[in-house]
Amino acid sequence: MDPxxxxxxxxxxxxxxxxxxxxxxxxxxxFTKDSRKLVFFxxxxxIKLIFVKAVDVCTYVDKGAADIGVVGKDNILESGxxxxxxxxxxxxxxxxxxxxPIDHPPLDEVSQLTVASKYPGVAEKFFKEKGIxxxxxxxxxxxxxxxxxxxxxxxxxxxxxxxxxxENGLKVMDDIEDISTRLIVNKSSFATKTKSIQxxxxxxxxxxx
Numbered sequence: 001m002d003p004x005x006x007x008x009x010x011x012x013x014x015x016x017x018x019x020x021x022x023x024x025x026x027x028x029x030x031f032t033k034d035s036r037k038l039v040f041f042x043x044x045x046x047i048k049l050i051f052v053k054a055v056d057v058c059t060y061v062d063k064g065a066a067d068i069g070v071v072g073k074d075n076i077l078e079s080g081x082x083x084x085x086x087x088x089x090x091x092x093x094x095x096x097x098x099x100x101p102i103d104h105p106p107l108d109e110v111s112q113l114t115v116a117s118k119y120p121g122v123a124e125k126f127f128k129e130k131g132i133x134x135x136x137x138x139x140x141x142x143x144x145x146x147x148x149x150x151x152x153x154x155x156x157x158x159x160x161x162x163x164x165x166x167e168n169g170l171k172v173m174d175d176i177e178d179i180s181t182r183l184i185v186n187k188s189s190f191a192t193k194t195k196s197i198q199x200x201x202x203x204x205x206x207x208x209x
Contacts, residue, residue: 004047004196007066009054013181016091017070018049020207047200058083058184067189068200073179074158078119084190087183087201090208096122096176099165100154101147107132107174110153116146117156126156126176144168 008014010033018028021042028040028049040049052060057071058079069083072092076085096119098107107130116137117123127134137152144164146152158179159165165172183204190197 003041003045004068004193004200005050005066006047006068006070006200007050007052007057007060008070009057010051011054013054013070013072013091014051016181017089020089020204021047023207024203026203046196055079061184061186064186064188067186067193067197069184070181071184073177073182074119074122076182076184077177078121080121081184082187084185084187085182086185087204089181089183089204091181093178093180094158094160095178096126096156097159097165097172098126098154098156098174098176099144099147099159099170099172102169102171104147104154104171104173113154114152115154115156116143116152118143119156122176123156144170 008017015033018031026047027043029043031040038051041047050066054071055075057069058075058081060066061069061083062081070089074096110132112133113127114135114137115123115127116139118140120136120138124134124136137146139146143155143157146155147170148168154173156176159172162172183201185197
């Protein structure tokens, strides 16, 4: 039988995921945190890990290159991928939030905004539901700078402690959604490899307990 393929990104998420699997007796003997390899097999060859960029995990799962993915809810929401989201691994808890200058009026008092974000899809959906017309600016880093220099009115970003927001003279104006690491599954794989995938999900659950 072909191994189940799990896509994940290196870093804290990958380390926590592998630790969870280790707790349940699933080991990857060749894996080390500083390895440059992109593919690892479990001891019994039943699971293949592939390492990709976090923003690409959903694409690999959606297109069937991976059966399972471990990825943040932020990337799931932004990707719009047609996948199953089956388990919250409760890793990296934070929030999608709207932030702006201290003196910015409440969102329910505005009808139009310029919004900077790494996640334009999430931002567009949120403001559309609020009936606010937006001009979106896609940025890949330091989005807090945009309202400080007049590039945008507000930002949409991931907020964990809020320290970066406060240190840059901004305030959280609204929370959009809770974010954490989730287990996602390719729909076709779930239909054809149900037993194997359910076993992995059960192992993850056991590791969380």
